[in-house]
Amino acid sequence: MRLGDGTRRAIVVRTAAFLVVTVLVVLNSTVFFVRVDATRDRVYTISDVSRETIETIAGELTITYYLSDSLRMQLPETEHIVDLLGEYAALAPGQITVRILDPVAADVVETAERYGVAPQQIELVDRTGLTRTVVYTGIVITHLDDFRTLPLVMLPETIEYELTAAIREITTGRERVIGIIAEGGREQFEAEHSLLLRHLSRSSRLELLAPGETISPDISGVVVVGGSTLEIEDLYRIDAYITGGGRVLFAVGGAVAGPDGPFDLRPNESLVRELIEAYGVRIGDEILLDVHHGDIPLRRQVGDGFTQVYEPYPPWIVVRERYTDPENPITARFAGMSLYWASPLDLLSSDATPIVYTSPDSWAAEPPYVLGPDARAEWLRDREATAGQYPVVAVVSGRIASAFREVEAESRLVVVGNSLFLTDLMQLSDGLSNLVFVQNALEWLTHDEDLLTIRTRARAAGPLDLIEDSARRAALMTVTRVVNVFLVPLLVGLFGLVRLIRRRRRSADRRVDRDPRSTLSGRAR
Amino acid sequence: MKLTSLVGKELRQYFNTPTAYVAIVFFLAATSGWLFYVDGFFARGVATLRPYFALMPVMFVFFVPAVTMRTWAEERRTRTDEFLMALPYSTGEIVCAKAIASFCVLALALLLTAPVPFFVTMLGRFDPGPIVTEYLGTMLFGAAATAVGCLASSITRNQVTAFLVAAAALGFLLVLDTIVVFVGLDGVFARVVSYVSWSARFESFVKGIIDSRDVVFFVAVTAAMLRLTVHSVEAGKSR
Numbered sequence: 001m002r003l004g005d006g007t008r009r010a011i012v013v014r015t016a017a018f019l020v021v022t023v024l025v026v027l028n029s030t031v032f033f034v035r036v037d038a039t040r041d042r043v044y045t046i047s048d049v050s051r052e053t054i055e056t057i058a059g060e061l062t063i064t065y066y067l068s069d070s071l072r073m074q075l076p077e078t079e080h081i082v083d084l085l086g087e088y089a090a091l092a093p094g095q096i097t098v099r100i101l102d103p104v105a106a107d108v109v110e111t112a113e114r115y116g117v118a119p120q121q122i123e124l125v126d127r128t129g130l131t132r133t134v135v136y137t138g139i140v141i142t143h144l145d146d147f148r149t150l151p152l153v154m155l156p157e158t159i160e161y162e163l164t165a166a167i168r169e170i171t172t173g174r175e176r177v178i179g180i181i182a183e184g185g186r187e188q189f190e191a192e193h194s195l196l197l198r199h200l201s202r203s204s205r206l207e208l209l210a211p212g213e214t215i216s217p218d219i220s221g222v223v224v225v226g227g228s229t230l231e232i233e234d235l236y237r238i239d240a241y242i243t244g245g246g247r248v249l250f251a252v253g254g255a256v257a258g259p260d261g262p263f264d265l266r267p268n269e270s271l272v273r274e275l276i277e278a279y280g281v282r283i284g285d286e287i288l289l290d291v292h293h294g295d296i297p298l299r300r301q302v303g304d305g306f307t308q309v310y311e312p313y314p315p316w317i318v319v320r321e322r323y324t325d326p327e328n329p330i331t332a333r334f335a336g337m338s339l340y341w342a343s344p345l346d347l348l349s350s351d352a353t354p355i356v357y358t359s360p361d362s363w364a365a366e367p368p369y370v371l372g373p374d375a376r377a378e379w380l381r382d383r384e385a386t387a388g389q390y391p392v393v394a395v396v397s398g399r400i401a402s403a404f405r406e407v408e409a410e411s412r413l414v415v416v417g418n419s420l421f422l423t424d425l426m427q428l429s430d431g432l433s434n435l436v437f438v439q440n441a442l443e444w445l446t447h448d449e450d451l452l453t454i455r456t457r458a459r460a461a462g463p464l465d466l467i468e469d470s471a472r473r474a475a476l477m478t479v480t481r482v483v484n485v486f487l488v489p490l491l492v493g494l495f496g497l498v499r500l501i502r503r504r505r506r507s508a509d510r511r512v513d514r515d516p517r518s519t520l521s522g523r524a525r
Numbered sequence: 526m527k528l529t530s531l532v533g534k535e536l537r538q539y540f541n542t543p544t545a546y547v548a549i550v551f552f553l554a555a556t557s558g559w560l561f562y563v564d565g566f567f568a569r570g571v572a573t574l575r576p577y578f579a580l581m582p583v584m585f586v587f588f589v590p591a592v593t594m595r596t597w598a599e600e601r602r603t604r605t606d607e608f609l610m611a612l613p614y615s616t617g618e619i620v621c622a623k624a625i626a627s628f629c630v631l632a633l634a635l636l637l638t639a640p641v642p643f644f645v646t647m648l649g650r651f652d653p654g655p656i657v658t659e660y661l662g663t664m665l666f667g668a669a670a671t672a673v674g675c676l677a678s679s680i681t682r683n684q685v686t687a688f689l690v691a692a693a694a695l696g697f698l699l700v701l702d703t704i705v706v707f708v709g710l711d712g713v714f715a716r717v718v719s720y721v722s723w724s725a726r727f728e729s730f731v732k733g734i735i736d737s738r739d740v741v742f743f744v745a746v747t748a749a750m751l752r753l754t755v756h757s758v759e760a761g762k763s764r
Contacts, residue, residue: 008760015756022749029741030720038654039733073705073719080732321650464570464649473648477567480644484557488637489550496546503541 035083044080044156046087049450050164054091057171062097062142063088063163065153066112068135069102071122078137080156085139088163103136115140116149139163143170161454165203168451176204176446179219181211181238183226192423193225199435204442215241220446223249223438226419227272228256235275236404242279242411243402247445249414249438250276251422254285254343255369265341265369278403280349281394281415286364287341287371288390288417289314289379292468294338297428298373314379315341315371317358319392320465325355328395329452330414330440335433335462340425341371342418344390351398352415354391359468363387392417393437395444414441527614528622535626539592548591549634556584557641572649574642578659578731582699582724585631585670590691592630593674594684596623597758601682606761620754624675631667635660655733662730665743666723670695672750679757698723 037045063085072078082100089098103112113119117138123131139150141163148166153159169175178200182189186208190197200206209215211234215222222241224230227250230238242248252272258264267285276283296313299306317339324331337356344364347354364386365371370378396413426434436455443452467473539545560566560577600606609619642656677691678684697704701722705715719725726743729736 011756011759015752018752019749022745022752026742026745029738029745033737035729035737036735037733038658038735040652040654044732044734069715073702073715079725080729080734462572462650464567464572464645466647466649476644476647480641480648481557481561483644484638484641485554485561488557488640489554492553492637493546493550496540496543496550499540500543500546 044084046084046091046160047164047454049454050088050160051091052450053164053168053171054088054096057092057095057143057167059144060095060097061092061167061171062099064099064101064140064142066101066103066108066117066136066138066140068137069105070133071135071137072102075154077154077156081153081159084156084159084163109136112136112138112140115147116151118151120152141166141170143167146170146173158455161451162203164454165448165451176220176448177207177218178204178442179207179209179215179222181209181222181224181227181230181234183211183229186210189225195424195427195432195435196422196438199439200442203439212237215246217241217244217246219246221247221249221442223251223422223442224272225251225422226256227252228268228270230270230272232271235271239275239403239405242400242413243405243407243409245409245411247412249416249441249445251416251419252276252283253341253418253420254283255287255341255367263372265371267367275403276415277348279400279413279415280347280352280396281413282346282348283415283417284344284346284364286344286366286386287315287369288317288339288344288358288362288364288392289371289383290317290358290362292318292320292359292361294318296373311373313373315365317342317362317392319356320359321462322465323357323359323389325353328353328355328444329449330395330437330444331355334440335436337434337437338421338426339392339416339418340420340423342392342416342421345392345394345415345417347391347394349396351400352394352396354394356391356393358390358392360389361387361468362390364390412445414445528618528625531614531618531622532625532629535596535623536629539626539630542595544595545592545630548588549630549637551591552584552588552634553637556580556638560641566645570649572645572651574645574651574656574659575731577641578663581663582666582670582727585667586692586695586699588634589627589631589667589670589674589695590677590688593627593671593678593691594687595678596627596675597679597754598681598684598687601761602684606758610758616755616759620675620679620751620758624671624751624754627671627675628668631671632664635663635667652733655731658730658733658735661735662727662739665730665740665747666727669723669743669746669750672747672754673698676750676754676757679754679761695723700724 035044037043065082065085067078067082085098085100089096101108101112103109103117115138117136117140119134119136121132121134123133137153139153141148141150148170150159150162150166153162180189182193184192189208197206204220207219209222211230215237219241222238224238238248250272252268252270254268254273255265256268256270258266265287268283273283291314293312293314294316295310296316297308297310300309319336319339321334321336324334324336326332345354363383365379366382366386370381372378393414393416396415398410399408400411400413401408421434422438426432440452440455443449443455464473467476556577559580564576564580566576597606600609610616612619614622642651645651673694674687674691677694678687681687681690699722702719702725705718705722721742726739729739
């Protein structure tokens with residue numbers, strides 16, 4: 001059948017009209033849209049904390065997102081950041097202005113760099129292959145005559161926290177300053193804690209304090225790392241800071257490394273332990289070991305040469321999410337942390353609360369410690385006598401009495417029975433969640449608990465650790481693989497095969513029934 | 526009712542030949558095999574199925590054309606399309622019935638992936654929200670891909686050609702944003718082309734977000750492709 005010209009034209013017109021309407025609907029949807037965030041912690045939705053922060057802004061605020069087009073094209077995550085900024089603008093129309101600018105295309109490279117948005121050299125795929133390209137991805141927030149810069153913005157998961165913290169800082173004029181009292185020299189500390197310093201400096205101004213230096217009350221919070229070299233005068237200054245309302249995170253272990261290397265562990269005889277004890281938390285002399293542990297990198301001889309291998313090492317504890325206090329803001333929705341030669345805590349005050357524990361399958365090694373990587377029998381020496389679950393992190397909150405004077409003040413402390421968890425060891429042992437812990441602890445200490453709710457909801461997916469028994473876990477993994485990769489496809493294939501064979505047989509039978517010759521021959525029989 | 530019986534007839538045709546079974550077996554084994562053996566899901570030890578669902582569009586580039594290649598090409602080759610058009614159904618109804626039947630095969634394949642989240646959620650604390658949106662996004666992507674496959678099948682008599690055309694079209698739509706970079710486009714045009722890239726539109730679902738722009742996009746593409754299929758079939762009457 002041939003269609004007439006008129007009918008053909010009508011078909012073309014109908015199709016064209018349909019396509020035009022469809023395009024208009026799509027265009028319209030880009031203007032009027034809704035986003036439903038189905039993640040458990042509403043990671044991609046602007047939070048009440050941010051809304052409240054925006055409502056309190058006086059004056060106009062401009063958020064400029066300097067974003068290279070080439071990066072925007074290749075990194076879909078940047079669109080989520082753009083959308084999130086749009087939601088900030090929608091919350092306070094006329095008061096918050098959001099601009100998205102490619103510094104090169106908009107000819108504002110100098111302005112962007114003057115604000116501290118540094119060019120980043122990254123590898124991008126283009127028509128010539130993998131090439132190093134200079135891109136910009138930073139946010140500048142300007143309010144009145146002041147500005148704050150988020151110099152490198154890549155992850156939509158953390159952008160709301162950083163943005164709201166910066167807006168709050170710029171509109172209230174409050175800047176968070178964190179003081180760090182470290183043992184060893186400044187250079188050594190910076191070399192051993194590069195990850196920590198880099199991470200904290202994104203949200204706070206850091207001041208490395210020399211022991212004995214007076215701690216300014218303007219410092220929002222102090223971190224005491226190790227502290228084995230602190231003298232009584234240094235402790236007095238810390239105590240004065242606390243009884244003046246200052247907040248402190250103590251990262252102090254019950255053991256320290258001796259002169260013969262990291263495995264030459266000896267009890268930490270430091271006075272700082274006595275200071276912490278005066279606040280209601282005693283740090284034990286023991287070193288904890290746990291069946292939930294990380295691997296330690298070791299140099300082993302293989303043939304004529306040496307190679308680095310990772311071996312299981314129980315004194316490097318991996319704390320699981322379920323052994324943390326879900327009610328405490330620091331550890332709410334927390335993925336756990338890694339501790340290296342940690343010591344147990346003994347809580348002496350009713351104001352002290354444990355928030356992180358080892359697993360029930362942990363035990364303690366008493367001094368003298370023999371915890372070298374090859375002393376496996378020695379690891380288990382005290383296991384029977386000391387098996388149990390131990391607190392390793394505690395918080396003290398309330399009126400805290402001075403260790404030196406007859407005064408007390410409202411304050412907050414966090415005590416971790418380990419100092420090495422803040423070092424770059426975390427990079428070697430998959431312990432980067434330690435950074436999340438420190439950041440959370442500092443938010444809690446400095447009373448930015450509402451900001452903490454943004455941070456904790458932005459955490460990454462947790463580990464596959466619901467089944468503790470490694471044999472059962474391995475068995476379930478094998479079953480999962482076999483069922484999904486082999487069994488289900490096999491069953492579908494078999495079902496199809498049986499069905500097709502039966503169908504073929506049925507149609508063959510029908511053919512035989514219909515065939516007159518077969519009927520005749522049947523009669524003849 | 527009329528549509529249901531047409532869909533039933535099309536579905537019976539699918540499962541009366543080995544094609545649907547082979548395609549589903551390949552799809553299930555390839556997606557799960559990739560997750561557990563190539564991607565190293567257990568070695569990574571993170572409670573998320575994002576990598577699994579991020580792979581789905583790539584698998585659909587092969588799976589969907591395998592399912593849809595016979596929808597119209599086979600009718601044309603055996604000349605049963607003329608008989609089909611003589612039935613008391615409109616062209617739109619027939620096109621929709623064939624597309625729905627193809628989509629049902631795809632939905633069945635996705636349903637059979639349910640043991641993956643079922644087993645892995647016993648190992649870790651997964652966020653159920655993103656798994657739901659990942660399935661929703663995969664369904665919407667699959668519906669649009671099915672419509673493209675039907676259109677490809679309607680323009681040829683040869684099933685292999687239909688498969689190749691659909692696979693090439695889906696592959697192209699999937700990597701459109703990367704092509705923009707390779708070609709060196711920039712400005713508004715580049716942004717528009719990136720916007721219609723299917724992988725970019727699928728990204729939100731994988732993260733756990735249902736964005737009305739993405740939903741409208743996939744629904745609109747499905748509708749447009751089906752309309753073009755109707756056009757192709759009706760225009761074919763005149764040939």
